Amino acid sequence: MYNNNKLSLNAKEMIFGIRAVIEAVEAGKDVDRVLVKRELQGELFRELQEVLILHEIPVQKVPLERIDRITKKNHQGVVAFMSAVTYQKIEDIVPRLYEEGKNPFIVILDGITDVRNFGAIARTCEVAGVDAIVIPARGSVRVSADAVKTSAGALHTIPVCRELNMRDTVQFLRNSGIKVVAATEKAAENYTSSTLTDPVAILMGGEDVGIAPELLKICDDLVKIPIFGTIQSLNVSVAAGVMLYEVIRQRTQ
Numbered sequence: 001m002y003n004n005n006k007l008s009l010n011a012k013e014m015i016f017g018i019r020a021v022i023e024a025v026e027a028g029k030d031v032d033r034v035l036v037k038r039e040l041q042g043e044l045f046r047e048l049q050e051v052l053i054l055h056e057i058p059v060q061k062v063p064l065e066r067i068d069r070i071t072k073k074n075h076q077g078v079v080a081f082m083s084a085v086t087y088q089k090i091e092d093i094v095p096r097l098y099e100e101g102k103n104p105f106i107v108i109l110d111g112i113t114d115v116r117n118f119g120a121i122a123r124t125c126e127v128a129g130v131d132a133i134v135i136p137a138r139g140s141v142r143v144s145a146d147a148v149k150t151s152a153g154a155l156h157t158i159p160v161c162r163e164l165n166m167r168d169t170v171q172f173l174r175n176s177g178i179k180v181v182a183a184t185e186k187a188a189e190n191y192t193s194s195t196l197t198d199p200v201a202i203l204m205g206g207e208d209v210g211i212a213p214e215l216l217k218i219c220d221d222l223v224k225i226p227i228f229g230t231i232q233s234l235n236v237s238v239a240a241g242v243m244l245y246e247v248i249r250q251r252t253q
Contacts, residue, residue, distance in 0.1 A: 016075035030083040032142045033058040037077030058137045084148045090161040093132050094176050104199040108134040111206030119150025120237035126154035128244040134161045179220045187222035194221045196247045
């Protein structure tokens with residue numbers, strides 16, 4: 001289907017060339033993000049921009065040298081990284097959960113960038129019966145083959161929702177009757193004090209910066225996991241496990 005300009009180094013991971021990326025997106029392929037040479041211009045590039053905007057695919061403008069490090073072939077200044085999963089929309093999942101008579105259990109990951117942490121969290125989510133994982137379209141780890149491997153295949157089972165506006169997503173969940181609980185060291189109350197038996201979404205923050213302030217402001221509850229040692233924080237995948245199994249503990253009492 002593609003000519004020599006459109007061959008990827010790894011067909012499952014990457015596509016390069018402007019026309020190749022346009023065709024992949026329009027064919028419904030799950031593109032995780034696109035790297036574009038900063039100075040790129042022209043009519044074909046404008047067509048690419050329109051397609052990426054229409055399909056809400058994140059774009060990052062980078063120096064040509066960065067793309068050249070990825071591939072030496074004729075990339076035309078554009079490289080697209082493919083997702084290892086098919087993304088879903090949280091707006092579609094939540095109504096379906098209610099229609100099926102389920103008690104929604106969602107996990108929101110704001111800015112997790114380490115693939116091992118993400119995979120470990122996904123694995124715990126699947127084991128704990130989480131209904132969906134929500135990640136931001138920008139500033140988040142890619143759902144790559146490495147992430148799937150680290151998750152022990154859980155990412156092929158649990159729905160992953162990639163959302164452009166996390167604030168709107170949190171507000172949508174709240175408006176849908178789902179309590180959004182943020183795990184943050186800024187909280188005054190311990191995680192066991194929050195009631196987690198009803199529909200709930202657990203919000204975890206990135207490894208370095210935590211949860212964005214604009215999200216913390218609109219959460220229903222802020223809780224912390226107490227720390228008794230000299231190190232001031234848990235690994236985020238461990239903290240997520242603590243939070244998820246507190247939901248299970250309360251729901252199974």
